[in-house]
Amino acid sequence: MNTNNSNTLLKVYGNGLLNSYSQIFFSNNKTFAVLLLIISFFDLGAGLSGVLSVIISQITAKLFNFNEELIKDGTYTYNTLMVGIALGMFYDFNFSFFVILVITSILTLFITIWFITVLAKKGLPFLSLPFLFGIWIIILGAPNFSALQLNPKEILSLAKWFPELFSSVTNSIGSLPFADVIHLYFRSLGAIFFQYNDLAGLIIAIGILIYSRIAFGLSIVGFSIGFAFYHFFGGDFSQLIYSYIGFNFILTAIALGGFFVVPSKKSYLMLFFIIPVIALSISSLHTLFSYIGLPLYSLPFNIITIIFLATMATRSKDSGITLVTLQQFSPEKNHYKHLNSVNRFKNNTYYHLHLPVMGEWHISQGHNGVITHKEDWQYAWDFDVLDEDKKSYQSPGNDLKDYFCYDLPVVASSEGYIVEIFDGIEDNKINEVNLKKNWGNTIIIKHGEHFYTKLSHIKKGSFKVKKGDYVTKGQVIASCGSSGRSPEPHLHFQLQTTPYIDSKTIEFPLAYYLRKENNKYHFHCFDIPKENEIVSNVKTTKLLTEAFDFVPGKTFYFNYKGKKVKWEVLPTQ
Amino acid sequence: MDKKQYERPIIKSLNNGVMNKFGTRNEYAALTHIEGVPVKSLLQEYGSPLFVISERKIRENYRNAKRIFETRYPKVQFAWSYKTNYLNAVCNTFHQEGSWAEVVSRFEYEKAIKNGVPGDKILFNGPDKTDSDLRLSIKNNSPIHIDHLDELYRLTEIATGMDKKPRVAIRVNMDTGIYPMWDRFGFNYENGQAWDAINKIMASGKLNLVGLHCHIGTFMLTPSAYGVAASKLSELALSIKHQYNKDITYLDLGGGFASKNTLKGSLLPGSDSVPEIYEYAEAITTAILNAGFQPDDLPYLYLETGRALVDDAGFLLGSVISNKRLSDGRRATIMDFGVNIMFTSFWYDHKISPAQEFGQHTEDTILYGPLCMNIDVVRENITLPPLKPGDQVVVHHMGAYNISQSMQFISLRPAIVMIDNDKKVHLIKAAETLETLEKGEVLPEYLKEFNI
Incomplete structure (x- = not known):
């Protein structure tokens, strides 16, 4: 004990x-x-x-x-x-x-x-x-x-006992181009630890590089912008050299380029505006503080960074500069975490839509398809079923029943109410089309205000529900057919903001689905399946959904590759 | 110019009167290659007779069945029935395609484990499970499908001593509208035995009831029977939910789908008269979807299909031994394969094709096997072109049961090869030799010497 x-x-x-x-x-x-x-x-x-x-x-x-x-x-x-x-x-x-x-x-x-x-x-x-x-x-x-x-x-100082160590670093830098800038950079780095020598700065620079390439890059970028500003605007370099407070540029660059803000092209570009502000505040505060008799140290960095973060938090939209919500203590990890969460939750839209079919189906025509998905009806999908040889029928293919998708169940894409059913149109013979009633037998479901899905070319007489019924996600509502403008059996699926049979389509993603490529499954969330993809709904069981509901207070114990891992769900603050 | 094939003269009885509806045209085409590999070379290299399995056809059948079921029901899992064909090459082909394993005995169970199937993906059926079998299954987390009350009681007792709760299902038999009704396996639905068994399991608290199993027949010709079975299993599952608030994870509808073989006494050939897989799928999936489950609580559908997936992927190649004319004038031909390796010939009329080109003459023949037993008849009556000793034939639809039910009687069991997707031939089981036959035999010392 x-x-x-x-x-x-x-x-x-x-x-x-x-x-x-x-x-x-x-x-x-x-x-x-x-x-x-x-x-x-x-x-x-x-x-x-x-x-x-x-x-x-x-x-x-x-x-x-x-x-x-x-x-x-x-x-x-x-x-x-x-x-x-x-x-x-x-x-x-x-x-x-x-x-x-x-x-x-x-x-x-x-x-x-x-x-x-x-x-x-x-x-x-x-x-x-x-x-x-x-x-x-x-x-x-x-x-x-x-x-x-x-x-x-x-x-x-160690410099007194090992002068060669320190002077050798200084001399070797002296032989490089832009030696002055490099000296200033290293000494500014060292100044953070009150060590006004190149060796300390060099070691710190190496340390930053070890901990994060992005932070290292930012230190160089920040310092360069600040130095350039002083140079081109004829700034008084004695301020920078006096106590090497150029480290304000470095700290600000790391803080606002990749630590408190998710590193991205925009966060780097933003530095071109912020570092000059630091430069100005160094110069103005320097004047002020010399009256008071106090050293400036990192005051410009503190003031500007805190003001910036406070103002950024009040925005209503992200506009590319994203504040880090869960600090990973590494600009690289901040970047990856952000990308990951954008990918997974990017359209945390209110309605979750799923594929209106079971099993693996093929998108025979996607959005902006050349055959019929054009203009007002461009955001639609046609589905059929293919076998191993990529054929949609078994030989000879003259009969409706030869087509794999004919008579297969069609399900509701999400819960809602049935608002319209059009039935009574005969299924066409193969290669014949009905242009008078081109949608064929159709069902329209209302999932929410101004949000409807429509399924067309349904098999005559196959509707399992009636107008006004409430349906749940995945409930079987009809069978795939070949009525309307349909030369061979397929299912037409679209989203629209009005409940009419010929309503304009809207572009909207499906919540989750799997795409099969070369016998491997890829997971997509809030994405739009494309033409020729093989897609299927994600299968789940009650055991999984109940096991992985992240209720605050729940603790998970995993055995991962022989190691024991523990997760605890905490409420957000 | 090719040398002309010699055909011996035939005697054909002339029928007076109207020609029968099947005509006199010969419907058999010669089958000289299997998956592009010449039959002749296969027999030459591996001996006669020879079982040939097509890997391509197995995968095609599985993927076909998977697609047909998965486009009609959201959660489907196939489990390969080992008793239908337990050759490791065949089993692993199915496992590679995603199939679990279904076994009915200890040795099949061990075979599945040895093949690498995870314990929790082996469904253990059958009335004969010893205590040791049950303990092993519990340890491996394999679902145990209980067949009778004695097994249930023994299992409950064994479970008390183990730290894992066994996952179990009960096998249910019921009236599905067909005759004969199988009532020897499992618990009966109509007379309440099944519900009684369920109550006993739930009351004991020692077993985890995860599924309901049924296997209503074999070579079923009426898909609607499956619909009835699925409805009754669903009703049981819903009653369990209602009474115990327990969700049944899966409904196992077993196997029994017909293959394309022709049953003896059938009017039409099997390939024309047997239901298609999608008919079974329609019946089962519609029944479960309409049963009244909550949308999130739909159980998994397990299928133990065997014959329908592997029968037409297997061929038997053989040769003619001799011809005979029987006492009443009927022609008989003796083949080197018989009921010893064609057990299913007791109920099928197998389709047999000659493996070399022939002319247009045919003769009604009886096909006998090589055994010195009177029951060894392969086909009572078949129309074949005149064959001579050494001629080769191909028997179709031999993938199911024939290999696992082969006898080592009079003839040693033949070699088995598999042709892969790239048309390469693999020997997956060597032909039996006297050594392999006598392997377990022990001759007591005092019997070694004799003086005749």
């Missing part, structure tokens, strides 16, 4: 510590976290106080019984980590320092939790606002206490 407890303790706090590092870059990738941990120790003091501040915050959070999940995923502590690193970077280790460290860590923790309560309700992230508030409070307040001796110190 004790080992169990200590194991979970280690899991929660160990994960919490590592995640604090990667969360700064919107990631929970452990390899990346370890790399960042190493980089933070390029200055021993900074690294140590970073770890200490996280531990202090975790203990505090635990003592006050705050949410353990948020301790474990680093949400509570990534801002305190940044505060700890900053303090350790710039101040000497003495008794006063440790006092300040403890106070600031706890303060930042509580500011973090406060921001969660305020912003999370609106669905907005707090990014690094707690860090900014924490560090500003210290910078502004601490000097007033003369007893507290905070001395700027010699940087206990």
